[in-house]
Amino acid sequence: MSQTSRAEGRLPAPPMTASRRLSSFFATHRKLSLTALLAAPLAWLVLIYIVSLLLLLVTAFWSTDSFTGQVVQDWTLGNFTAVFTEALYRAVTVRTLIIAVSVTIIDVVIALPVGYFMSKVAGPRLRGALVVAFLMPLWAAYLVKAYAWRTIVSPHGLLDSLGISPGLGLIATIITMSYIWLPYVVMPVYTGFERIPDNLIEAAGDLGAKGWNTFTAVIVPLVWPSVIAGSIFSFSLTLGDYIAVQIVGGSQQLLGTLIYANVGTGGNMPLAAATAFIPIVVIVIYLTAVRRTGALKNL
Amino acid sequence: MTESSGMAISLRGVERRFGEVAAVDGVDLDIAEGEFFSMLGPSGSGKTTVLRLIAGFDEPTAGTIELAGKPVHHLASYDRDVNTVFQDYALFPHLNVIENVEFGLRVRRIAKAKRRQLAREALERMRLGALETRRPGELSGGQRQRVALARAFVVDPKVLLLDEPLGALDKKLREQMQIELKDLQRNLGITFVFVTHDQEEALTLSDRIAVFNDGRIQQVDTPENLYSAPATEFVASFVGTSNLFDEQAAHRLLGLSGTYTIRPENLRFIAAESGRPGRLSGTVRNRMFIGSSHRTIVDVEELEISVLEPAGSPNREIGDAVAIDFNDADVRKLRTDGLSAA
Known part of the structure; x- marks a missing residue:
């Protein structure tokens, strides 16, 4: 019994090692410990993320020398004028939005019953199996999944042999992206259902409410x-995607591919930067709208 | 006991198995209209399962449940005229206080003005008028408790089921809520079925109590009878404190055959100077002052006997040899079936 050893004399205090000294120093210097803790991630966020975004913003106001293709640091609004007035950009923006909204709706419509079933109906075993099943696609590389869908929808592919293939194009892009981003929607929705206590559902029934x-x-x-939360993932990820559409989208262009083309083949970094502002503005509008509904308060 | 008319709730041979385990194992119960009825037992004794069966959250694997003479055991909870106050209140976190109370009225499609009025009245009654627009998260435990009560009785059920509703409250608040509950039940004039593991609470509040252990009912009686005439060893030890004499001890010490109990307050010490031998003799092991009385633990052979004396009785030191006396009328014979000593 520990009581007897206690009775024979007090136990020695733990030895004062260097790491103990360090932790007691941080324990008594709250601000310092907070600084040490946050310095690295804050530096990363500010330097790599915010600064590069600002650089992007600045670049959008520059132009390129039409002869050498070099970026010229003359201030101009020309890139923005091009992006906001040219029909191509408007058409591509609308197309991208339609795809992002469609993908989000499809994923939410799948995630709701699946999440409900996983959290409230399935037993622990089936639930575990389903969680793994829905997370499994994340283990495969993005390109593999995109090319897998290409083989499914392409001419002479699986769906084509059944006679129901949409072919390469917008529909195929929507299907592929819905598939790729589905885990990002299913998981938050599933945990959302999980967080609803069963007795709230019982209480509703008790007070006379039927299923619906x-x-x-x-x-x-x-x-x-x-x-x-899930829709923010699927919406923003789709909005910025430029790879899947190149693989399954046929000749269709999205904002992502447009930016990619402007940087790559176009060699026009300032125009690409200005184009990149379209998805940024869309996402800011989306988040503001979401905030208005009060949904973020309960995240 | 077979006639069930006039009864708010009747259970016959109710059984609920989870695989091999019988959580409720053959329960027969009749609860009268307007009664404050408690189901008392330790955790896992089946009392909450019985409540859930009555509410309709669960279906019995055997037996029948009748509400006001109508069999209901195959009806969903929304088709039963009972309402539940949940242990952790189960208030809807996205609705404010008055919306919570209005929930059942809204489902019943009562006009907005009317349901606002009914909800306000219910809240007034629970002295919550000022908190209408608060969210459940902004309320204290006692206030949430009152909202849960208001939400349940506002829809005017015949029976209110309460699942350990006071369990999460501190002692002071609990005592206050006990009084309020009793008043509420009297004013509403409906049946309350109250689940608790707290024997004191059950004794204080109830018209009748069913004592549960291991999925079975040990005894159904008034608080007075339950205390003075416990039927089984389990009831004797769970309701109040008891000195139990198993068959051997009863035979050796009391000269009786069977199992017996004597309440501590029915034992008394014989003054040493009187020189009379007591009916039991032993050594004082411990003595505790508990406000209105002293509790003395005496070793009588292998038995640990508890004696309760009014405060101000002569002091006894640990190690004193003492003689104990009692009246035959206070020795209670216990039923020996369903033995499960606590």
Whole structure:
């Protein structure tokens, strides 16, 4: 018994090692420990992320020498004028938005019943299996998944042999991106359902609410913030994607491919930077709208 | 006991198995209209499962459940005229206080003005008028408790089921809520079925109590009878404190056959100077002052006997040899079936 050893004399204090001294120093200097903790991630965020975004913004106001192709640091609004007035940019923006919204709707529509089933209906074993099944695609490389869909939808591919292939194009892009981003929507929605206590659903039934009433009046409002969180993923990831569309989209262009073309073949970095502002503005509008609904408060 | 008319709730042979385990194992129960009925037992005794079966959150694997004479065990919870106050209140976090209370009224498609009025009345009754627009997260435990009560009785059920509703409150608040609950039940005039593991709470509040252990009912009786005439060893030890004499001890010390119990307050010490031998003799092991009384633990052979004396009784030192006396009328014979000593 420990009581006897205690009775024979006090136990020695733990030895004062260097690491102990360090931790007691940080324990008594709260601000220093906070600084040490946050310095690296903050530096990364500020230097690499915010500064490079600002550089992008600045670049958008420069132009290129039409003869040498070099960036010339003359201030101009020409790039923005081009982006906001040319029909090509408007058409591509609308097309990209349609794809991002479609992908988001498809993923949410799949994630809602799946998340509900996983958290509230399935037993622990089936739940585990389903979580793995929905996360498994994340283990495969992006390109592999995109090319897999290409073989499925391309002429003489699997769907074509069944006679139901949409062919390469916008529909195929929507299908592929819905597939690729699905885990990012299913997981938050699933945990959102998981966080709804069963007794709230019981309480609704107890007060006389049948299935549909309980669903609309209790379950949907409570899971909504998670749906929004998932939609931010699928919406923003689709908005910025430029690879899948090149693989399954046929000749279709999206904002991502347009930026890519401006930087690469076009060699016009300032124009690419100005184009990049379209998805940034769209995302800011989306997040503001989401914030208005109050959904972010419950995240 | 077979006639169930006039009964708010009747259970016959109700059983709920989870695989091999019987959480509820053959329960027969009749609860009268307007009764404050408690289901008392330790955790895992099946009391909450019975409550959930009555509410309709779970279905019995065997047996029948009737509400006001109508079989309901195959009906969903929304088709039963009972409402539940959940252990952790189960308030809807996305709705404010009055919206929570209005929930059942909204489902019943009661006009907005009318349901606002009914909800306000219910909140007034629970003295929550000022908190209408708060979210559940902004309320204290006692306030949440009151909202849960208001939400349940505002829809005017015949039976209110309460699942350890006071469990999460501190002692002071709990005592206050006990009084409020009792008043509420009297004013509403409906049946309350109250689940608790707290024997004191059950004794204080109830018209009748069913004592549960291992999925079975040990005894159903008034608080007074339960205390003075416990039927089984389990009831004797779970409701209040008891000195238990198993068959051997009863035979050796009391000269009786069977199992017996004597309440500590029915034992008394014999003054040493009287020179009379007591009916039990032993050595004082411990003595505790508990406000209105002293509790003395005495070793009588292998038995640990507890004696309760009013405060101000002569002091006894640890190690004193003492003689103990009692009246035959206070020795209670216990049923020996369903033995499961606590």
